[in-house]
Amino acid sequence: MKKFFSFLSRRSSWSVPYFIFLLIFIVLPLFLILVYAFRNQEGQFSLENVKTFLAEKETINTLLYSIGIALINTLICIILGYPTAYILSNSKLNQSKVMVALFLMPMLINVLMRTLATVALFGFLNVPLGQTTLIFGMVYNYLPFMILPIYVVLNKLDKSYIEAAQDLGANPITVFVKVTMPLSMPGVVSGIMMVFMPTISTFAIAELLTMNNIKLFGTIIQENINNGMWNYGALLSLIMLILIFVTNIFNDDKETSSVGGLI
Template sequence: MNKRSSWALPYFIFLVLFVVLPLLLIVMYALQDGSGHFTLRNITKFFSDKDALSTFALSIEVAIENTLLCVLIGYPAAYILADNKLNRSAVTVVLFILPMWINALMRTLATAELFNMAGIPLGKGTLLFGMCYDYLPFMIYPIYNQLKKMDPSYAEAAQDLGATPVQVFRKVTLPLSMPGVWSGVMMVFMPTVSTFAISEFLTNNKIKLFGTIIQENINNSMWNYGAALSLIMLVIIGITTFLQGGDQQEEVSGGLI
């Protein structure tokens, strides 16, 4: 029995080499100057750089707004999809997750072109709409999964004990579906904070998000500052993951197909 646990060893080595070491390298490069000496200047540069700071704030703002928008639109959709009385077709569910499999850049470009054709100027409004459109399936799917797993007898019991439909939803269904909502929030918030191509397409380069700054620095060989910016993003991710409670991921992403 014990011998087979050693089968995890190759993957462990792989993870150390390709996940742990690269993350440590972000920290290392962030704390070095161009010639490899220790410095905090990259970090202080960010905090004294007004442009970078306002881009950072805007990215967080857009990510929060986009996540809220996805919850508001996605939750009702997931609820209807999971309800046996309201929806019995498995095909509808597939239609909702299908866009996840289509090249996101292409979909985003098409969205931007649609706005152009309709004469809507590209800016923050189109950015939010386009991002919501890109990430909505990632919100709907985990919530739908969670609701499907829920034992319907809880809601029935609440009903039998005299709860109104609104009470049943607020006190039983909603709290029980929260793990799904949190997974969806993680799947939407993280990519939104860090995206670069999508925001460039949807605003015609008018609005820069944090990801774009990282990309520009890395591509212009400013590795140390780029690494420092990545480190700041890593901290944000760490905090969000910690707040979310960490390990509910396993169950939700498990059955994507």
């Protein structure tokens, strides 16, 4: 009994329940994806799902199409988001914290509400729903997620580097290209992580933005799970998981990728 109390009073042991919690609710579920992915409907080990995936041209095409849409979306978000983050973090151009909050706030509004509002806007402007509205809607949804990490990095950036470059005679363009841009790269990488992968895996957004005419990879996963094709759905989830894992190797800055910077 005494031993038990001394165990409780060591603060490091307070993490034990969380460890068990993480094992049950994070590790075990991910492991189950792996198990289900290599099982057939009878519950035996099989490569049936892999074969189905390789034989079905449609799924692979959807995956490639989703990656394409995600690339375009990410690119537009960088082009629009980088200057925004730059202006917001530059004390000469913007001093208002409220302005920063306004740019980041949309990410706290329910994703379906935002998307429906966008669809309503397209309807109001008589724009037919299709690939263009899909890309526009995605940019609407994900732009704040690109702005935040770049802003966080630029804001923390040691201004003396820039002053040093100016003192050494660099013109503003050289300062930006040789100093500011390279130093802000971790933010851009985090931004890419927060935009690229979610674009591939969302399902409802694409459905609403195109009247269900265009499917993204996430839609196919959801349809399979909903229709009771758990094993095939698990395999597709596994593919998604591998994609996420691979892209995460390039991103080691966890601090900026957290939404926590907002509050």
